[in-house]
Each structure stands twice: as C-alpha cells, then as structure tokens.
Amino acid sequence: MAHDAPEEQIRVVVAKVESMGLRAHPIPGAERTAIGITGNSGPLNPAEFETLPGVRAAIPVTRPYKLVGREVRPEGSVVRVAGVEIGGPAFPVIAGPCAVESERMMIDTARALRSAGADLLRGGAYKPRSSPYAFQGLGEEGLRILARVRAETGLPVVTEALDVESFPRVEEVADMVQIGARNMQNSGLLRRAGRSTRPVLLKRGMSATLEELLMAAEYILSEGNHQVVLCERGVRTFSDHSRNTMDLNVVPAVQSLSHLPIIVDPSHGTGRRDRVAPLARAALAVGASGLIVEVHPDPERALSDGPQSLRFEQFEALMRELRAMAPTLGRTVSAPVQQQARK
Amino acid sequence: MAHDAPEEQIRVVVAKVESMGLRAHPIPGAERTAIGITGNSGPLNPAEFETLPGVRAAIPVTRPYKLVGREVRPEGSVVRVAGVEIGGPAFPVIAGPCAVESERMMIDTARALRSAGADLLRGGAYKPRSSPYAFQGLGEEGLRILARVRAETGLPVVTEALDVESFPRVEEVADMVQIGARNMQNSGLLRRAGRSTRPVLLKRGMSATLEELLMAAEYILSEGNHQVVLCERGVRTFSDHSRNTMDLNVVPAVQSLSHLPIIVDPSHGTGRRDRVAPLARAALAVGASGLIVEVHPDPERALSDGPQSLRFEQFEALMRELRAMAPTLGRTVSAPVQQQARK
Amino acid sequence: MAHDAPEEQIRVVVAKVESMGLRAHPIPGAERTAIGITGNSGPLNPAEFETLPGVRAAIPVTRPYKLVGREVRPEGSVVRVAGVEIGGPAFPVIAGPCAVESERMMIDTARALRSAGADLLRGGAYKPRSSPYAFQGLGEEGLRILARVRAETGLPVVTEALDVESFPRVEEVADMVQIGARNMQNSGLLRRAGRSTRPVLLKRGMSATLEELLMAAEYILSEGNHQVVLCERGVRTFSDHSRNTMDLNVVPAVQSLSHLPIIVDPSHGTGRRDRVAPLARAALAVGASGLIVEVHPDPERALSDGPQSLRFEQFEALMRELRAMAPTLGRTVSAPVQQQARK
C-alpha cells in the first residue's frame, strides 16, 4: 500500500482479495502496510490490484514462503515482548536455566540475571526429552513458579510449549512462547501458536534447512500471528568436538531473505560452558538480533543441560564483554539493574 | 523369568517391583517372559529379585533404553498387523500412494497392489507438509475412503497420525498407525501411540541417531504398546545426488541392539522412481524385515511425492525381482492374489 | 562415429579436432567409437564435425565432465584387470588384508581367498594414516611380497599408490592401482594415474559429492587412461552407529550418469566385521559391479583395520551367500578354486 493509504483503502483491498476466494494478510510496517495474499494455486494478475486506490505495487512472490519474505517488510520486523524489542538496535539477552527446578532457584537466578543486565528470563516448565525416563519438567507447577518470579523480579518470561494441549496454560503465563527444535515441523503446534496473541520464539530444527525454518515460521504467520523471532541453536553435522555445529552463516542469510529477527543460542549450539562466551560474542558480531543463554546457580546439580549452563559470575562477565563490544557495532546491551533485597 | 514360570510367579515379581515404587513391564516372548523395570533413578540390587521363585536372572541394563533392548527378547519380536507378520521369515511389502486422493484412485491402486503381491496398503489421510499452503490430505474423508477400500479389497491399512487430537480417528481405521519422521521426537504423540492397541510404524527422523530412534520407540513401549516396527527412510547428509541418503548400515545395527523389526522405505530414501527398485532389492539383501514403497496410478498427476512413486507395472516388476531373490536369503515374498472383478 | 567407421575416418576427425587447437579422446566401445573433445572454452558448432565422413552425431555435453559421461559409451565400460572383467555380468570380488604385513601372512591369505572364490587380491604396501606415528606400510618390501604372492597363487594384485614419487614402483607390481579416498582430489596423483597403462581403482572421498567423484575420474581419463573403476566406501555423516555411512544410492546414480563401473567397499563403509556381510549382499542387490572387502587371517592382531576385517571362514560364508543370490540378479560370482599345496 502507499505510504499514506488510509485504513479504508486497506479494507477495500482485503475485501477484493476475499471476494476472489483468497486470503488477505495485512502486515503493518514502520513505513507502510503490506497485504500478503495466500490461497492462490497459480499466479494472479497484478493489474487486478494495482488499479485499486492506495495500492503502490502488486509484487508476485515466487518463493514458497510469502508472509515471512523480506519483500513484505523490507525494513525488518521488530517484535515486542513485554516492552523488550527484538529486531531493533538493542541486543536483548534472554537467560535462565534449562528447566524450572524450584521457586527458590528461579528467584535467585532471576535476581542475578537482572543484576547482570538480562532482558528476559527463560526456563522450561515442560521439557522435551530424548528419554521417557528423564526429568520432564514441573509442568503446571513450573508455570506457577514462573508467574511468581516475574511478579517478584519484573523479568518477563520465555517458556516452551510442547503440545497443543498445554498451549493455553503456557500462553497464559509466558510473555513469549518458545517452540523447540524438535517441534519445528509440528504443524499443529505451529498453527496453534499462530492463533496466539503472544510473540513466538521458533527454534531451528537440528537438521532443518533455511527454507524449512522459514516455512515453519510461515505456518505461524499464516494463522495471523506475525510476532515471530527465529533462533539458531546449532545443527547436526559430522563434527564431533562440540554437541552441535553453530551455523552463524544463517544469520545474514535470514536477514537477506526474511523480515523476521533471528537470535542465537550458544548454549545448545556448543554444549559446553567454556565455549558459550566466545560464541555469544560471535553472535553479536555477526549481527544477530539477540541472544538466549543458559544460566544456572549450580550447574553441577542441574537436572538438565548442566554442562552447558553458565554460572552467575560467568554470565556477568559475558554481559560486560558484550556491553563493551556492542557500541562499536551500533548496538546496545542492557545495563545491570540495581536489585533491592526484598526478602 | 524361567522358561516354565507360571503366571502366578510373574504376578509376584510385578507386585514386588511395584511395592518398590517402580514400574514393571512384562514382555512375553516365544521362549520366556521378560519383565522390564523402569522408574529407578540408580542401580537396583539384583539379589532383591533373583531370590524370588521363577526368576532366572536379574540383568542390569546400562543403556538408556530398556524395553526396546535386544536383551529383553533375544529372539527378536514379530509384530502382527491384521494377520501379516513383520519380523519373521516373511518379507512383507507395504505399498500405496503418498496421500489418499480419491476413492476411485485408492480402489484401483489397492487392486493393482494385491495382484502384484503387496501385503498392506499405505496412504495418508493426514499429510505433514513443509508448506502451510500445500495439500494437507483429505483428513476424515481420507480415513473413510481407506476403510471402504479395505472392505472392498481385503488389504489391511497403514496410515499416519499427525497429532494427539486426530489419533483416535486414525486408530479406529488403521490396522497399523504410522508416526512420521517429523514427529519421531513428538513425545506426546509417542505416548498416545503407546496407549493404543494398534501396532505402530515409527519412522526414523531425518537426522536422528540410532539411539534417538530407539529412545523414541522406548516412549511407546513404556506406555504398554510393544507392537512397534521401526523404519529407515533415509537421512540428511551433504550428499546431493539423491533426496536423502539411505543408511542401510542401520538395519544390522538395530538388529544387534534391539528386538524390534526394522523395515526400509526406498521411496523417501532416494526420492527418485528409478532408484527405488535397486534400493528395495538392497533392503531385502541387507536383512530388513520388510519394505514400504510408494506406488501411484499416475505419478505425474500425484498431489505429492510423484517423482518417487512407482507406476503399477514398475511395482509388479519389483515384486517379481524380490520374489526371485528372497528364497536365496531364506525369506519369502507374498505371491500375487488373483482379484475378482467386483464392479 | 558410425557403427562401421574405419580407422581412417577416426583419424580424420582427430586431426580436425587437433587442428582447432583442441584435444581429441577416441574412446572405443563395444558398438562404436566415441571421440571426446576437450579444451574448448565455449560451445562448438556441431556442423563442423557432422559433415565429416563416418560421423554419426556431434553431441554437446553440458555437464562439467565429458569423458566419463554415460553419453560417450551408453552401453557402459568393462574394465579388464589381468583377465578379470569389472563392469560386465560377473560380480568380481577383491579381497585381502588392509596392509601387507608379511609374506607368510599374504600367501596364507591369498590361498584362502582363492579357495573361497575371490578374483583379485588387495593389500597395501603404502598406507595413508591419520597419525605420523602409525604403521605406514612395508613400502617396497611390501610390493616385493605382493609380486611373489601373485607368482605363487596366480591372484592378480590391487594395491594403493600414495604419491607421484612411488607411483612407478607400485605400477610395476600392481595389476590395478588404487587411489585412496584421502587422495581423491590429489590432482597430481590423478594425472599420473592417467598416464599409466594400469587400470585404476578410484575411491570416493569421505565427503565427496557424486560430481566431484566423476570430476576426479575425469582427471584420469583426460590424460588418456580410460580404465577406471569407481568405489563407494562410505561417507561421513552425523550418523554415529557405524564408522561411515554407506551411500548405496550412489550406485544407480553413477550408472545413470557415467559409463564407469562402480564397486562397493563394505569394510570401510561399515567399520565393523559383523556388518560387512549384510552390506556386501546389499551391494550385489543394488547392482554394483563388484566388491572389495578386507580379510585377515587373525584380525585381532592386524596392524590396521582389524575390527572391520573378516576371518577366512566368514569370507567363505559370504562368498557362498553371494554365489547363491547372484543368479537371481543375472550375475555370477566366481567359484572356489581348488588349491594345490605347493609348499
């Protein structure tokens, strides 16, 4: 649509699209609103739309993904999570333990993270595990803990939804709902996330191509939820010196093909505590939109992912490094927040 | 348990296990019943069980999987699907289109398959797709068609369940429920399949290690359903001359580690019609328990997977080749079934 | 060239090609002679050649490889190694230890192999090793042993050339010179092999694409040696249950793109003795032109590759299996040769 197209003209275009039996997806941007069209089985005639008032151009999209393509929002998307912007000049950091283990541990962790400058708190109430006998998370009790910790510390919460059944409960508590790597192609779950009002953090599958990652995001956008942040968390290769191989090449690749922000997870991407800081710095340098990193008060006793979790002081040191580097890259990292002892 | 341990002795052991807060899984075998124990967080004292009447030996399992391990049924499992045995000397062939497209097409296909000697009919009513805009299957109508085709032709049906929601409907119709590669680590779906009375066909994920495949099966068995057949369908590698790289090495590897049968899918494993027959022969030669192969009456017009679907006459030729080879390997391939024209 | 084109007409075409500053490669086939042209930087005018007497057609080859392409010899090449045909209906088996360790051991092995029906003897005098401290082969002494063993047993010899320096010595003894996986892109060595009168066994590199394998063969053919046999020996992937992942899909792929025969090495392809026989059977079933397999009189004491070497009786059992299967696939496996005790 034209820069100054009024709401009314957008409605007319949407009505026109729908009258053709297709689906219209208005996508408001900083400069203009784009209207994605899906449901067509072949090419449409651009003239049908370009003659409508307020339409600036009708651009055929030949890629298999449409709503996530860079064309529909060339300036890039900024996703807002409880006041934290992902996709802008800030470099937000999501931190916390792999799993919610207890309220005490979550409160302590959240305070330490705040003091170090973290923007969002991560922590799984529902954990996908390779073994049916491994700790699967505290479930609803974990969600209640997260809600209390947010109330207590003010840190917004990112937590994973494992299935359609538990989605409503997760969505109620989470400021951002995570879809994990194992579920990247779980189309039912993606569709459900697409009907949520919460922003979604979509992790790349272990051997997903870039196109598959973008198509997974397309599932979410096609249901109406445009607040999607992608996450590179390492891919599976022959290379055996680290748990996964971080594919940082994918960051500029996403940025050229899609308007969605992409953040990086060096904890899963390396699998080793002593590799997290170097790769976190690399994520900032490569131009990622943010970071998600595992931190635990006592990694040796963690119920999951201990070996890749930073200790508090390691996280603090990392934040200082990032804060020093960021301005030379035109970015900012949040400052530590002075915490009052409340209890 | 000892060879001749009566039911009563088994009950005593189960009660003992449960009295310790653990879970007992009696697994009847051809020669003896094994009782898997799960729920323990550390090693148990073998003496606690070996002193019970009828107990032959208490064997600690150090692998992360317990119920799928070869130890619990050294002679291997035979899974029965509507009278067809998978895991025995027969080499059953599951064939059919990628997706159920119409009743006419399914009836024609099922008759052609029967005439060629196929044992089971495959066909998806619910299709997992990379794109939200691609054909997602006929859903419930597809299931109804499958039920009618089975009634008409007598061929038992294998079809995929995509999620927990539609599982009951799939289970009602299917003689064997398929869990697809994308869902191999969908623990909710695996658990649901574990509570089904239907045999399950579990496909290996695109980049799943052997251990992850066995752990996925363990999810199903740990809920009580021991009728699981694994399926190698190609893995994702750098190698770009075929859609996937068939990992036939995994067949003897599964057979040494697990009692579960493993079949091979050369259609997805190669992605090209002209490669299916050579790799199907290789699957028989390598010792797989059976075959699943895509066949379509008119592959050029298929709604999905056309390039890798065999035509009827190609499938018939393949069956003749397999039938010739099988006896030299101590195996048998079903003979063509004379069809009466009914309509 | 036409079916009955006399030598004189071929000479005229070659002269014409050379007069244009290009290179002509006459490739005699069972039905007709093809003349490959290389050295052109852009497309040539077919009419320049089609008007010459005896020319049947001038076919532009758009693939990066020219001389190895199926087009130049649609019926496929048969490579003859001291009377053994690779690429025809026979399924020749190359067997022997990884490395030549002593004369006694080679004589014993060669006799056992002959008795079991092997066609060619393998054994490395020069060994490429990952570690500079590992056994690097007996070198020239190893070659002398191979020569004596051939004289003694009549088994022709396949052995590896590691570099240009030692090539002449290897070539003098070997009936077929092997280029190993690590050297697949060693262009100097490939060129040297291209100037040899010996047939060459070219192993696929650990992560070589099919196109790279064919281009490596093209290096050899472009120097004038057309007697090249390719070998699939497993590729490197994430899959960790076997040393490498056998890519049997590559066998029909090579056969559709190239006229060169391809054999399979299940010893390196699996890395485990107990997996060799199933994959060897699969190699025959998939349509490979032959087999190369490691056999050792005492694998536990082997200086290299012990875990993947068959014992004599295992090799004999494998040969029996192959001999039983082969006729059902239109192939033949050599019969055991009665050995006279000479010493």
Place this chain on the structure above:
Amino acid sequence: MAHDAPEEQIRVVVAKVESMGLRAHPIPGAERTAIGITGNSGPLNPAEFETLPGVRAAIPVTRPYKLVGREVRPEGSVVRVAGVEIGGPAFPVIAGPCAVESERMMIDTARALRSAGADLLRGGAYKPRSSPYAFQGLGEEGLRILARVRAETGLPVVTEALDVESFPRVEEVADMVQIGARNMQNSGLLRRAGRSTRPVLLKRGMSATLEELLMAAEYILSEGNHQVVLCERGVRTFSDHSRNTMDLNVVPAVQSLSHLPIIVDPSHGTGRRDRVAPLARAALAVGASGLIVEVHPDPERALSDGPQSLRFEQFEALMRELRAMAPTLGRTVSAPVQQQARK
C-alpha cells in the same frame, strides 16, 4: 624442563631419549623448553626422565597427537611470518585474490590492501581445481609475479603448494606456504612442509574432524617445523544456504587442545561476498588469531572464486569495522599504510 634449565641439560635429556631408540623434539617456549618424545609404542616410565637434572616434570600424553598438544606449550604459540605475528594480541589479516592472474592485477590489489591495513598478501600460483579443464593457475610465472609484487609493495606473501614436486619453488618465494583443504591428509606433502624453514598455513579439510586436523599438523611438527597456523574454512554439511558451514566452535576447541594459532577464512566459509564481513567480525569476536579473506579488483571477471571475493572498498570497510571492534576485545588490527605512487 625447568624455567632456567641451561642448554647443556636439554642436550642431556635429548641424548637420553635417543639412547632409548626414541625421538626427541625440543620445543622452545616463552617460559620454558618442552621436549616432546615420539616413537614409543607404549607408556614410558616418568622416573627415567624426572631424575635427570633440569627436568621439571615428565607428563604422559594420552592423546594421539603429542607435539601439537596444548600441554607442550600452555601459553600458546606465536608464529612469525616476515615480521607479522600470528597467535599474539594482534589480529593479522591475510588478503588477496584466489589466484594470481597477472602482475598488473596483483600490484593494484597489493597496494589497495596495504592502504586498507592488510598484513599479508595471498594469491595462488598453483590452484587445486575440481575440473581438469578449469584454470589451474599461472604456475612458476605466478610465483615470479608474487616475488615482484612483494619487492614492489613490501607485503609478505602466502601461497599454496600443491605437491612435493613444486614445493621447493613455492617455498623459495613464499613467506608462508599454504597447504589446502584438499591436501590436509596428503602425508607426503605434510612431511615435506615439515622439512621446510617456512611457516605453514594448514587449512582444515572439508569434512575433517578436529582430531584429524591436529594429526595433520602433527605430521608437520614431527618433521621439525613447529611454525604451523591452522585455518577453519567451513565444513561440508546438509545446510544449503551457503557454500560451506563455518564451524566457529572449532576456534575455542583448538585453543583448549593445542598451542597452535587458528585463523578463519570467511570467503570459502560462506562462498558469498555479502556474508564475508559479518562472519569476519564473528571470527574476531570468537577469538581467532587472524583472518584470511579473498579480495579482487573486479570479482565479476575473476578466473576463480569471484562470487566470494570482496571488492576493494568492501575490504576497506571491513577493516574499519574490525579496527573499531578489536580494542574492546583486547586485540589490534593494523592501521592503513600510506602508499607512495611509484609508477
């Protein structure tokens, strides 16, 4: 050896080692000299050495590599190339075209690179190519051009040796000799480089594990040349959005296992000009010892690797970015050198 062990004590230890039929490798370090011992087939008795004067400790190395292990030089190695230090606080940048194409082009490029702050000039006289018909480099004429360009501009030269035959010619001209990815396991070439007095740049093979890379370096060190710099240049994976997948995880992994410096090649690692700068920044941030990057005056007309070569102004912009970031990481990037127009 002890911190202040005199030369004489070192000689005594070396003599002791040699008297046992083993090989001693004295490795001088900033703080102390280590003496590597190779040639033993089993463990040695530490007491045999610890009782000698000046011996601080006898440390058994259980890894397959010995001389490249971090243990022998815990402070890390600094390799000096014509005055440029690799492995210290500086972040040296090697830049230039893939291949030497002409003297004019090399002079222009070298001047532009100097003005932008590059430390070393790269350019291949001998090019390893997948196709025998592709441009293979200017050979000796290329070497002569490199020598003249160094004389003219003062930039030291890094160029590749392809084989043992041409090694002496390359070594005569090169300030640092490159061993390419395809030759990483060419043991003859590695040994020859080990007998050179030039520092060696050893690129990781396309699918080499970290251990294989270190073992390849061990080949060079075991012949006496300790001046080895490793290079990560991307590995081959399923991921198809870039030519290779940069494995930046390997940088801290090398640094924890080995004392050898490791630099990064984002040109081959991404294969696309627009991805080079982000990944070059990431290389600095992850802690690599330096950078090697392709720059060409006119990439569209480059004889090889055009799509991944930076233009002059892109390289200059990248150097500015790196120069801004470096101090926040405790590193320095060379300043531009004012060039006098001489011709």
